[in-house]
């Protein structure tokens with residue numbers, strides 16, 4: 001049996017704007033999806049969502065990966081088992097993590113010797129096939145790990161402060177929210193365009209601040225980014241409540257991460273204030289995950 005794992009991700013800046021070519025800064029975090037594969041007489045995919053064969057209803061991403069390997073190798077039968085620490089459908093990159101970990105595991109099992117860039121590209125193509133539209137951000141960061149500016153694919157210094165995630169447990173469809181922003185942009189291009197451009201400028205300024213470990217200023221920019229995400233209609237009252245709870249309990253800054261409309265927010269905080277920020281988000285009604293940045297992208301955990 002071969003086991004591979006891949007991390008989740010949070011956006012420091014730039015979600016939604018990155019769809020329009022603006023730069024974003026995304027950070028891999030230390031919550032992981034593990035995929036085990038072993039030769040078998042037939043194809044089975046087992047996860048918390050059920051046990052199936054190739055099934056684009058229950059396991060669209062993993063089924064698309066299996067089909068990709070049927071095209072490039074002699075794959076006939078394989079048993080795939082998935083375990084994950086990443087909340088599903090919450091903006092933390094769970095689809096990218098399961099896609100990338102499955103690609104790496106099948107690559108190791110079948111000896112197709114994919115380079116990491118090939119793993120990331122294949123993962124992006126799978127997300128595009130399943131979602132209709134997706135930036136490369138999630139699958140690239142999940143493959144490489146660390147803190148990355150996209151689309152430049154530029155590595156930044158690892159964030160060295162606490163990361164606290166608050167989950168609304170409100171399902172949000174990335175596809176739907178991206179479409180809503182597109183509709184607003186078509187209706188008011190002279191208003192929404194500058195907002196998206198301002199978000200992009202935050203990533204440019206943010207790069208220097210992250211590398212300088214100036215997390216007070218990074219937090220201030222995250223708070224401004226949050227206001228602009230609300231402006232383009234991807235906020236909700238729960239996310240606002242959690243971000244203010246985090247800021248008022250000592251976080252450097254807090255904002256939506258991912259598509260918004262539900263899902264998760266993220267706060268960065270001094271290590272000594274992480275517990276207080278986590279407690280404040282929980283009191284506001286959030287399901288809290290305390291984690292940290294990781295430079296470990298996709299990896300083989302056992303052969």
Ligand SMILES: Nc1ncnc2c1ncn2[C@@H]1O[C@H](COP(=O)(O)OP(=O)(O)OP(=O)(O)O)[C@@H](O)[C@H]1O
Pocket residue numbers: 033047048049058059060061082083084087088089090091092093094095096098138174258259
């Ligand atoms: N542990 C898992 N086991 C099986 N399938 C999973 C798992 N985690 C995620 N998935 C697949 O990914 C889908 C969720 O992907 P989706 O892109 O909607 O949310 P997300 O990736 O968590 O959030 P975002 O893309 O905004 O970061 C699930 O419906 C399922 O098909």
Ligand SMILES: C[C@@](O)(CCO)CC(=O)[O-]
Pocket residue numbers: 014015016017018019091133134135136137138174178257258259
């Ligand atoms: C909203 C978005 O920018 C991030 C979703 O996690 C969409 C994308 O980049 O594919």
Ligand SMILES: [Mg+2]
Pocket residue numbers: 093094095096138174
């Ligand atoms: Mg996803």
